[in-house]
Amino acid sequence: MPIADYTSPSDGDIISYDATAKRWSREAGVPNVGEFGIVIDGAGSVITTGVKADLRVPYDCTITGWDLVADVSGSITIDIWKDTYANYPPTGSGATGAGGDETITGANEPALSSAIKNTDATLTGWTTSLTDGDYLRFNVDSATTVTRVTLTLTVDKT
Numbered sequence: 001m002p003i004a005d006y007t008s009p010s011d012g013d014i015i016s017y018d019a020t021a022k023r024w025s026r027e028a029g030v031p032n033v034g035e036f037g038i039v040i041d042g043a044g045s046v047i048t049t050g051v052k053a054d055l056r057v058p059y060d061c062t063i064t065g066w067d068l069v070a071d072v073s074g075s076i077t078i079d080i081w082k083d084t085y086a087n088y089p090p091t092g093s094g095a096t097g098a099g100g101d102e103t104i105t106g107a108n109e110p111a112l113s114s115a116i117k118n119t120d121a122t123l124t125g126w127t128t129s130l131t132d133g134d135y136l137r138f139n140v141d142s143a144t145t146v147t148r149v150t151l152t153l154t155v156d157k158t
Contacts, residue, residue: 034061037152038138040078047076047143054089055136061155063128065121066110068152074145077111080104081137082130090137104128109141110151121154130155 017024038053070076081090081102090102106125112118130136138151 032157033064034059034155034157035152036155037150039148039150040138040140042147044147046074047140047146047149049140049142051137051139052078053138055138056085057130057132057134057136059132060158061130062158063104063123063126063130063153063155065119065123065154066151067117067119067154068110068112069117069150070112070115070146071148072145073112073114073116074143075111075113075115076143076146076149077109077141078149078151079109079139079141081139082127082134083137084131085133085135088135090135092137092139104136112146112149 015024036055036058038055040047040052042048068076068078079092081092082104083090083102092102104127106127108120108123108125110118110120
């Protein structure tokens with residue numbers, strides 16, 4: 001097939017030329033998926049409420065889901081606040097939303113309810129767009145029983 005007839009993929013696939021076979025081929029590319037997150041560790045005690053971590057967003061992306069796992073079955077609710085580097089730190093002190101106007105979770109925070117794991121890819125009410133250099137602040141709203149949790153955000157890189 002002549003090169004002029006080959007359409008460039010827009011889905012992340014890779015076009016390569018096999019010199020031995022003297023032909024072009026299309027291979028599945030690496031998806032534009034990423035993950036980042038935090039671990040909240042109560043050092044053997046039940047996790048307390050309040051701000052637990054800040055995280056710099058490493059690239060422009062859209063949040064597509066979250067995954068929360070704990071060391072033991074229990075309950076925890078974690079709000080996530082976002083702000084720009086210029087306005088750091090996120091405070092969650094705005095007038096709207098459960099965590100203020102800087103919350104990205106709306107009223108649908110990552111949570112466990114008498115469980116050891118939970119996940120969500122629907123993200124109802126979330127602000128999902130993140131920009132390289134934004135800061136996320138993770139605030140525990142409530143917790144019982146759990147002493148260690150890992151919250152992972154799954155994203156599509158843009």
